[in-house]
Amino acid sequence: MDKMITSAARRARRIFSSNQPLTDPVFGRVGEQFNRAQYFVRIYYIVSAFISYSLMNGLHARVLRSGEWDYLWPLAWLAQINDNSIIEWLPVAALFASLFAFQFPAFRVFRVVFAILCLFTAAAFNSQGSISHGLHVWFWIGFGLVFLPNAPANHAVPRTVKMTYLSVIVAVQALILFFYTLAGFWKILAGLTSLLRGVEGNFSPRGLSLQLADRMLQTGTSPLLADVVIANFWLSWPMFLALIYIQLVAVIIVLRPRLHVLWGYLLMMFHLGTWLLMEIAFQHHILFLGLLFVMSPFRPRSWTVRDAISDLPVFGRLLALGWRTHPDKRVGPVPAE
């Protein structure tokens, strides 16, 4: 069974990985990636302290304003206690837990406690009858980091521990990118359904315009660029198709480190777009995309534009055929031999 899983995973990795190997030196690379990953983990926890702190005021106001709570399952125990003031202490406790996890990154217990309190805090924000999704990514990164091995600072860390550490970071990156792949998948499914029915849908020139107009009608909002995009749907059509592609293939990008930085920025632009066109903001996603992908521990030190283009899923190699680059024309410093 174990052999079957390992062989299937290898095969999948081979299919989805880039066929252009990175040029950074292999042995030096693991050490550098491990150092970057450790920084990422610590930054995540200090950022979590910031998020916990910024949530305190909102939760306090909700407790004061409303007696109506419909607790989600992680907070079902609060219904027994019947004391809403405990809700206000959840982000305070999450802040302390994140500071401990930041200060003592080698101790899993603090990461576990933080993940639980992060879940409680996010649940509290969604326990008033409807669920919003701005805090989901925050929780899932924290949950993934629970699996990190203990890698004590100021000690020589064995290579297997470094590799385990990096594998957990890859898993977290994969899960977060998978959220975008799911979003792309539903758009493809709905687009194909409309095509089969012969009606306007996601793949039609007015696909995005229809979506934006309906949102404006329902919410009465006037997003900054919505009118322009609705009026010029021949411009927005390719943008929308490109967005569906960027989302759908996102999870594959985890195995193509040359594209981590690019996809981090592209997904940030997507969130900027949801604000400019729909007044929907996912603030924390900008932060976490920056940390996980723009500052990815796996971003190569040097790469060529041609290699990056050929890494694009589905049609990268086709595009790269028409791109002539001198093999030494690399972006970033050339690694020492």
Added chain:
Amino acid sequence: MNKYVSYRLSRQLGAFLICAYTLMAVFGTRPDGLETFPFFNWSLFSTSSGVRSDVVVRVHSIDGRELSSPRLYYDMKETFMHARRQDPNLFKIADRLMIAIRENDSAVVSNLRGLIERRYMAEASTAKYDLSVLIYNPVDRLQTGAVKRIMVLATYEKAADG
């Protein structure tokens, strides 16, 4: 745990997380159709269509004064405070009222009517209104106000003592 075993397990962690998450988020939807927090299938604004429908409240008269044509509740910002605030709860109540009418559930209909008349039409002592379904093309309706079809589900009156 042996460090090598731990490493081998961690190599499969990403695939495991994705499979487990998919099971919960896509196939683990609750019987009432709601998501199981913190799992979510990330289907946000997935479908665009040239034919949309919307359940709306349209007002025919206020305080005995007949309007020249029925007006959408949310367009009457000069009259109703909740229309000015674009309070989204009336959307949900209108949807629930439509379901109650279809299921012939008079108790729920009466309850929701009371809520609409007392809370959302508090500024009017009497009013005549209907619950309708609008069928429209979103872009056309936004740009010109055009609606393809209006289906009136029920017409109600808020009485002076209501």
